[in-house]
Amino acid sequence: MILIIDDDFSVTASLALLLKQAGFAAQSAASPQEALQKLAHEKFDLILQDMNFSRRTSGEEGLALLKEIKQLQPHARIILITAWGSIELAVKGVQAGASDFITKPWSNAQLLQAVKTALRLSAVSAEPVQTAITREALDTQHDFSNLVGRAPNFLRVLDLAGRVSATDASVLITGESGTGKELIAEAIHRNSERKTGPFIKVNLGGISATLFESEMFGHVKGAFTDARYDRKGRFELADGGTIFLDEIGDLDLSAQVKMLRVLQDRTYEPLGSSRSRTVDVRVISATNRNLAEMVSRGEFREDLLYRLNLIALHAPPLRERVEDIALLAQHFLQNLGKVYRRPNLILSAKALQWLQQHTWPGNVRQLRHVIERTVLLHSKDVLDAADFVQALTMQPAASDKDTLPAVGSMTLDDVEKAMIEKAMKHHGGNISKVAEALGLSRAALYRRFEKFGITP
Structure with a gap:
């Protein structure tokens, strides 16, 4: 059952009809008092709540009601309804316990998608948590074929990734470079209902601010000099599937505003066009930066952060899953044996011990590179610790010579x-x-x- 709380009868009536047509049962309440009365006697799966119930538009009434709802039904999922200009108010609501927010005017498709995602996440949260997650159990339920590991902290990440893959919830994957964030994103897509759709990877750190709109939203013929034909942007290419926004923390503030708009409304305008287009896409983003700290420094928009991290996953560094090093090493060695036609490659006991004792600041990516370099350097089948030490010392070191021009001498x-x-x-x-x-x-x-x- 869904509860709609709004003092505008036309809003509650239209929402109730929309939800009924989509197969959802709904009740409505025209005031905070009526809503609290209903909540005291009945449990609701989802609540759609307006933020203003009088001529005042501060949202104080909405925030107060939200807090009371969370006291009555702590596990209830709440979607706030607010005007686009009140995004800051919506962020305060999310901080107070709301799970999502939509802006007026909304599209019916957008609202229904938010409702379905919230209800599915509610079902995921209600699933009994396994006291001991096993790799075998996960592999029977999901396809994690490219993710190697059995460490408990890694299995917890896979478990949550598997459970949220069935929803359309936006996911933010954090973790150091080389921890496998992209592989986790691919696994979420592969296990989702969008798996037959495209999976579009975008390295935002590699897109300059001047090219951001053209790359992400596309452009029309004549939009700028040398725009000789229409070009699809990354969002249009991802329509019906998943878009993976890597290095989301590298976006400058002007690009963050444009990104927020498309994530909020699922609408955008190609460069040079005045016609808005809609996109059906799931958003997964990743970063190795601390976005919360960036928000406090004014470097990242708080409303964008809340739009991105409906679900947050943290990929643990390799030093926190030492027990997986042997599995990863054997996996890489087996694959490299096929690539280089050396099927008898094995690790000596000392080599394995050395690999497990190393801290691997570059995480899984560095481990793979060192193993591959060792295979290329030595023609023997049994690789020893000394072989890996030699390969590690061959990593490019930072140059002591600064070849860049002096600061201030060039723009x-x-x-x-x-x-x-x-x-x-x-x-x-x-x-x-x-x-x-x-x-x-x-x-x-x-x-x-x-x-x-x-x-x-």
């Missing part, structure tokens, strides 16, 4: 222009090779030519 535009000119000279003006060397598309390179006044 970022100056540095970018100089590098383009250097690449042009190096490749003899070959545009394709220059673009590839700089990690740009030809169109993006031509835009920089125009920006810096460079003649190709």
Whole structure:
């Protein structure tokens, strides 16, 4: 049963009809007093609550009601209904215990999606928690084939990932670099109802602020110089599936506003177009940064953080799952044996002991690289500890020589222009090779030519 709390009869009537057509039973309450009376006598699976019940628009009444609801029914899931200009109020509501918020005016599809997600998460929370999670039990329920490990803290992450995969809830995966955040995101998609849809990976740290809109939302022909055709953005490519926003903490504040809008309304406008488009997508994001600290420093929007982390997962570093090192090493060794046609590769006891004693600041990624480097350096089948020590010492060390220009001597535009000119000279003006060397598309390179006044 769903409870709708709003003093506007047209709102409660339309919401009740929408929910009924979607197969949900609903009751309505026109005031906080009526709502509390109903809540005292009946348990509700979900509550849709407006934040204002008088001419005052401070939201104080809504926040007070929210706190009383949480006292009466602590486990109830609450979706707040607020105006777009009151996002700050919605964030306060989430801090007070609401599970989600939607803004007015809403689309019916967006509201129903929020309702379904909240109800599924409620069902997930109601599932009995296993006292001892086993890898075998998880593997019978979900496909975690690319995630190797049996450490209890790692299994807890997989268990939660498996349970929330059936929902459309946004997921924020945190953890140090190399801990497997992308693999966890892929597993959530693979075990979801969207598994037949696209899984689009976006490294936000690699997209400059000037290209953000074009890359994420696409552009139409003629939107800018050299926009010779329409181009789909990442969100449109992910329609019907999942979009994975890696390095979400690297977004600058202007891009965060644009990201919040599409995550909030599931609508966007391609660059150069005035027509809004809608997108059906699940959002999974990841970062190795502390977003809560960034919020306190004013570097990350709090409303965006709450929109991203309906479910939060933390990928533990390898030093906190030492018991998995042997499994991971054997897994990597087996795969490398197939790649390099050396099926008899094994680790000596001392080699395994050395691997387990190392701290691995680069986590699973570093472990894999060191094992592969060791396999390439030695032709023998039995790899010993000394072989891995040698491979580890060959990792590129930080250079003592600072080759960058002195701080203040050049702007970022100056540095970018100089590098383009250097690449042009190096490749003899070959545009394709220059673009590839700089990690740009030809169109993006031509835009920089125009920006810096460079003649190709």
